[in-house]
Amino acid sequence: MRAAFIQQTGAPSVIQVGEIPTPVPGQGEVLVKVGASAVNPIDTYIRGGIIAMATQFPYIPGCDMAGTVTALGPDASRFKVGDRVWCSNQSLFGRRGTLAEFAAMDEKWLYPTPASQSDELAAAGALVGITAHLGLHLNAGLKADEVVFVNGGTGGVGSAVVQLAKAAGAKVIATVGSAAKQAICRNLGADLAIDYHSEDMDAQIQAFTKQHGGIHVWFETQREPTFDRTVGLMASRGRIILMAGRAARPQFPVGPFYVKDLRLCGFAMFNASPAEQRECATDLNSLFEQGKWMPQVGKTFPLSEAATAHAFQEQNTLEKQGTLSGKILVLP
Numbered sequence: 001m002r003a004a005f006i007q008q009t010g011a012p013s014v015i016q017v018g019e020i021p022t023p024v025p026g027q028g029e030v031l032v033k034v035g036a037s038a039v040n041p042i043d044t045y046i047r048g049g050i051i052a053m054a055t056q057f058p059y060i061p062g063c064d065m066a067g068t069v070t071a072l073g074p075d076a077s078r079f080k081v082g083d084r085v086w087c088s089n090q091s092l093f094g095r096r097g098t099l100a101e102f103a104a105m106d107e108k109w110l111y112p113t114p115a116s117q118s119d120e121l122a123a124a125g126a127l128v129g130i131t132a133h134l135g136l137h138l139n140a141g142l143k144a145d146e147v148v149f150v151n152g153g154t155g156g157v158g159s160a161v162v163q164l165a166k167a168a169g170a171k172v173i174a175t176v177g178s179a180a181k182q183a184i185c186r187n188l189g190a191d192l193a194i195d196y197h198s199e200d201m202d203a204q205i206q207a208f209t210k211q212h213g214g215i216h217v218w219f220e221t222q223r224e225p226t227f228d229r230t231v232g233l234m235a236s237r238g239r240i241i242l243m244a245g246r247a248a249r250p251q252f253p254v255g256p257f258y259v260k261d262l263r264l265c266g267f268a269m270f271n272a273s274p275a276e277q278r279e280c281a282t283d284l285n286s287l288f289e290q291g292k293w294m295p296q297v298g299k300t301f302p303l304s305e306a307a308t309a310h311a312f313q314e315q316n317t318l319e320k321q322g323t324l325s326g327k328i329l330v331l332p
């Protein structure tokens with residue numbers, strides 16, 4: 001099969017596209033003909049060697065994909081040949097990646113794709129949808145009528161947070177980097193979309209949250225959290241969610257934090273159990289069918305341009321170029 005793979009970590013240019021053996025599904029595994037796969041910031045970190053997950057070569061990057069089941073390994077029983085499925089959490093901890101014509105994975109990571117959802121949309125919503133769901137529900141315990149704040153409301157995770165929080169009945173404040181993205185973010189359901197370049201950003205947040213006592217759930221998607229500012233804007237008993245910034249070592253205002261009865265939750269989606277991720281996936285599928293969850297596709301590349309797709313993700317994740325809105329897809 002054709003696949004994108006690396007023989008060593010490094011810049012996007014280390015990605016090659018060529019023929020490698022099609023995987024044979026093992027015990028409890030399913031072979032899927034990939035219809036679309038998605039690129040995530042973590043792919044940048046792994047390919048670049050920042051996160052040491054690429055340990056066996058050739059290493060195929062890619063956590064997410066959607067496609068059609070073509071073969072079952074021994075004792076795989078959840079799906080049958082011809083079923084449409086999607087997944088996340090591949091290319092991690094020794095699992096194979098998804099930037100290929102075929103991918104074989106344990107059936108515990110696979111979910112049925114709704115009949116009305118394309119492979120492109122299913123792949124685009126995979127990791128980011130599960131992440132937003134875990135953050136808002138398992139970690140923050142979001143309740144209807146609470147106020148959620150998220151940085152980057154048209155980004156991969158941010159656009160999912162906006163939609164899932166709205167679906168749960170919350171009020172949503174999001175920041176974005178341009179007027180065009182403000183419009184997209186409002187369309188996704190944000191009650192207040194603020195350009196993060198504006199000088200009166202916090203005054204706008206305070207005006208919006210005055211009647212609610214502040215922000216109940218701060219979902220931080222940025223790698224440099226600003227705790228003094230965040231704690232000041234939080235409502236009593238609010239929850240601050242951290243999920244980015246491995247190298248960040250920010251100052252922390254202990255006194256203001258505890259006198260507001262705040263809580264701080266960190267999580268990495270890949271630590272969630274298969275059962276926890278399946279619960280998110282089931283809910284995401286249902287929300288898609290109800291028209292409450294629409295994964296955002298920003299740019300699509302053919303498999304032959306996998307290195308360009310990675311470079312584009314890196315420019316937006318590490319260099320913050322702001323040229324992406326939604327997910328990057330790679331089509332085999």
Ligand SMILES: NC(=O)c1ccc[n+]([C@@H]2O[C@H](COP(=O)([O-])OP(=O)(O)OC[C@H]3O[C@@H](n4cnc5c(N)ncnc54)[C@H](OP(=O)(O)O)[C@@H]3O)[C@@H](O)[C@H]2O)c1
Pocket residue numbers: 040041042127128131151152153154155156157158175176177178181196221222223242243244245267268269270316317320321322323324325326
């Ligand atoms: N812990 C986990 O399980 C987990 C899971 C998924 C992702 N992550 C991490 O979460 C982070 C975000 O991932 P992603 O997929 O959403 O990335 P992404 O699609 O690249 O989005 C990044 C967002 O950051 C926004 N942004 C840039 N500068 C900003 C600023 N100064 N203030 C506010 N927002 C700003 C961008 O907004 P504009 O485009 O409008 O400039 C964009 O929406 C990454 O570091 C990723 O590694 C962690």
